[in-house]
Amino acid sequence: MTATEQETRVNGRRGDGLPGRLRSWGLGLFHSVWSPTAVTMRRWALTAVVVNVGISVTGAAVRLTGSGLGCPSWPRCTPGSFVPAPHDDHSPLNMAIEFGNRLLSFLVLAVAVACLVAAFRRVPRRRSLVGLALIQPFGVGVQGLWGGVVVRSLLNPVTVSVHFLLSIGMIAAALALYARAGEGDAPPRRLVHRDIRTLGFVLVAAVFVLLVAGVVVTGTGPHSGDDAASRFSFDIEAMARLHADAVWVVLGLTFALLFALHVTDSPGRARRGALVLLGVELAQGVIGYVQYFLAVPALLVGMHVLGSTLVWIAALRVVFLMRSRGTAPSSAPPAAPAANEVRAAGV
Structure with missing residues (x-):
């Protein structure tokens, strides 16, 4: 390639620059929604x-x-x-x-x-x-x-x-x-034993109860958001112990689910999902106990809120991984404008 050709290519790239990349990104974003x-x-x-x-x-x-x-x-x-x-x-x-x-x-x-x-x-x-x-x-x-x-x-x-x-x-x-x-729209087909999937639903319900217990503890303790805000009249120590009890129930159910998936040689994706859930729960438990013994500093409370959403997501994900509805139907989206048509329109 000659020096002139190299300079032309570089100048062409400079001509596109950031506006060109943004335009391309915007078109891709639009087509991801419209097509x-x-x-x-x-x-x-x-x-x-x-x-x-x-x-x-x-x-x-x-x-x-x-x-x-x-x-x-x-x-x-x-x-x-x-x-x-x-x-x-x-x-x-x-x-x-x-x-x-x-x-x-x-x-x-x-x-x-x-x-x-x-x-x-x-x-x-x-x-x-x-x-x-x-x-x-x-x-x-x-x-x-x-x-x-x-x-x-x-x-x-x-x-x-x-x-x-x-x-x-x-x-x-x-x-x-x-x-x-x-996935497709076929009737759900179990990939694990029926009782194991039922255990998964019980685990999700237990995680929801844990979240409810968590917001009650939050509404009883400090960090109300404003001096004018009211608080639940419960005893904070009793609520914290109740919340901790719910944590141990969820952990026990998760261990049971992971053990059941392993001994029945269930699909690897379900076992990995349960293992991820256990890891997230353990990390969340560590944050919870540390924040308790450090008198609930605001930063750790924020991390605990993030952890609660991640535990919820991981628990729901396990349930989805234990069944199949077939493959997603192939798509035939409306044709996007050809590249030369886009250039001709000055887009």
Whole structure:
């Protein structure tokens, strides 16, 4: 290659530059929604899982930084303003943290809409995917309205607890969408013994009870989110012991499931899923005990909230790995514009 040809190629690359790469990325993002495949549908569902976990953790950060009423009004941040405005009772930092968490709701909504559009545009259209995808924008709307209840109740621990549990439901729906997008619509076929799968469902139920116990402990202890917030009147030591008991029940069920999967020579993916679940539970248990003995520092509490969502995801994933619905139907999405047509249009 001559020096002139090399210079021409380099200049051509420079001509594309960042705008060209952004344009290409934007087109790819658009086609992943408008002309989805099984792969891109799963990617959007996985993104929904991630953003719902993210907003659960940032919601906890709002409480842990004492910013729960940083925006003391709803739907406005302050009376008369949708954005933070000077307020005597709240510092600018607290207002910014709470307002930032509210803004993240729009990211969750955007991903939810993308999941729904992709499910409708999927060829062939699958009612199971559309139904699961509908839960996402509907859930965001419910969460937004419930957020107003949380603010107007001055962070009542019941409303705060329900807010988190709604996020847990959103995560479950997004994970189900992820699993269903990668498989067919045949009747579920068990890959393990019936009793082992039943044990898996019992384990998921136990994890949910553990999460409920966790939010009760949270609503009883410190880090209320604001000095004006009320607390449950339970004894914190008794609630912490009850929560720890639930942890040991979940660990026992997980050990039983892992042992049953091993001795019955169940599929490797199910055994690996159960092993991942056990690892996440052990890490979460370590964080829980450390935060307890260190008088629940805010950072460890935030990590514990993240861990609780990961335990929930890992438990649900094991159940999905113990059955099969066949392969996902092949897709025939609407043809995307050819590369030369895109260039001709100046896109």
